[in-house]
Amino acid sequence: MSQDGLSKWSEQIKRSIKLQELHFSSHDDEALIAFIDQCILDISSQEIIDLPERILLSQMVFNSFRRLDVLQPLLDDENISEIMVNGPDEVFVEIKGRVHKTAIKFESREKLEQIIQTIVSKVNRQVTELSPMVDARLSDGSRVHVVLFPVALNGPILTIRKFTKDPMTLERLIGFGALTEAVANLLQDLVKARYNIFISGGTGSGKTSFLNALAQCIPKDERVISIEDSAELQIDTVGNLIRLETRDANIEGVGELTMRQLIKASLRMRPDRIIVGEVRGGEAIDMLQAMNTGHDGSISTGHANSPQDMLARLETMVLSGVTIPLEAIRSQVASAIDIYIHLGRLRDKSRKVIQISEMIGLRDGELRLSPLFVFEEDPLRSSIDCVVGQLERTSNAFVATEKLRHAGLEVRL
Numbered sequence: 001m002s003q004d005g006l007s008k009w010s011e012q013i014k015r016s017i018k019l020q021e022l023h024f025s026s027h028d029d030e031a032l033i034a035f036i037d038q039c040i041l042d043i044s045s046q047e048i049i050d051l052p053e054r055i056l057l058s059q060m061v062f063n064s065f066r067r068l069d070v071l072q073p074l075l076d077d078e079n080i081s082e083i084m085v086n087g088p089d090e091v092f093v094e095i096k097g098r099v100h101k102t103a104i105k106f107e108s109r110e111k112l113e114q115i116i117q118t119i120v121s122k123v124n125r126q127v128t129e130l131s132p133m134v135d136a137r138l139s140d141g142s143r144v145h146v147v148l149f150p151v152a153l154n155g156p157i158l159t160i161r162k163f164t165k166d167p168m169t170l171e172r173l174i175g176f177g178a179l180t181e182a183v184a185n186l187l188q189d190l191v192k193a194r195y196n197i198f199i200s201g202g203t204g205s206g207k208t209s210f211l212n213a214l215a216q217c218i219p220k221d222e223r224v225i226s227i228e229d230s231a232e233l234q235i236d237t238v239g240n241l242i243r244l245e246t247r248d249a250n251i252e253g254v255g256e257l258t259m260r261q262l263i264k265a266s267l268r269m270r271p272d273r274i275i276v277g278e279v280r281g282g283e284a285i286d287m288l289q290a291m292n293t294g295h296d297g298s299i300s301t302g303h304a305n306s307p308q309d310m311l312a313r314l315e316t317m318v319l320s321g322v323t324i325p326l327e328a329i330r331s332q333v334a335s336a337i338d339i340y341i342h343l344g345r346l347r348d349k350s351r352k353v354i355q356i357s358e359m360i361g362l363r364d365g366e367l368r369l370s371p372l373f374v375f376e377e378d379p380l381r382s383s384i385d386c387v388v389g390q391l392e393r394t395s396n397a398f399v400a401t402e403k404l405r406h407a408g409l410e411v412r413l
Helices: 003-019 029-044 051-066 069-076 109-121 170-176 181-192 207-215 259-269 283-291 307-321 326-336 402-406
Strands: 080-086 091-095 098-101 133-137 143-147 157-161 197-201 223-228 240-245 273-276 299-303 339-345 351-363 366-377 389-393
Touching (some): 109 143, 170 181, 170 207, 181 351, 197 207, 273 283, 283 307, 307 326, 307 339
Parallel strands (some): 197 339, 223 273
Antiparallel strands (some): 339 351
């Protein structure tokens, strides 16, 4: 049977459920499946439908009522890392770093909007024409961003950044070629020794995944608080873990909880470490102050094209939250963050650690980084579609080894 034939029968079954005003509770999936299967049996008396088509038809109808309709097969496909919906008639996916257009379409604009409302309502978010943009997440932690009309002129825009079912680890990153085993061992020691680490990179460079991998190295007996706009981290190695998520204001304009408020609240919860998913604004000053007031081992991320750009962005973000002299800001940054890790997405769509640097403080009033490892491409083995290379140790000495020694760990540099 053709796809059009399956879609025709799917619509007939859905109409049957609606016309008969059958309302199955959200927990009564078995009753809904049984009714769908009975409808398919009735259809079989009119047209021959083989077993695989029956299963597919049943899934199509069930996904329409219980899950995310035509998007569900894309969410279930582990090869797809991102889903991009540009209105009801255009759906793109990312597979292994490359974007492809699918043949999938929504039955109507209203159906797409209904799915969007289902997603955002489950995490107590709201999106309307008056407030047409929102960040949300799926139950598995996948990141969701929505933009509605009138901001989005070609229809409701839905972007889903999927996350793997298994938490990211340093071992998996080694397997992907993102870093070497020696560097992974060093990073593991730096986390255990409670160095404050900041991860930077451009969009899609893998900052959240890398943060998650580093978080798996935190000793199990510590109390950790993670703070995110939309909860995405999958930290399963720490028992004493508190997860905090920001909240938008309600329709009356009250009830908002910002990153700044959550960071301040976390300091009253006796954390050993604080993990801030991403800093974008004034919360940067609160993060720096937390790192400077006994919460060593804290980790955060931010958007930037290079480590130096990230330093400049941090200064700008702090200034958006408080009005203090630039010299004081730079002093806070210099004393708060020990290690900078910069990630990049290369021309072959692979994600790599591009640079690992040590903060060596202020010189002539400027923040200075000392690169310890730099990604070096092998021009003889690389091509336009394949980048070959690895992190290479620079000649710069690693200065701040005190935390490693105090933790009883070997200095592997």
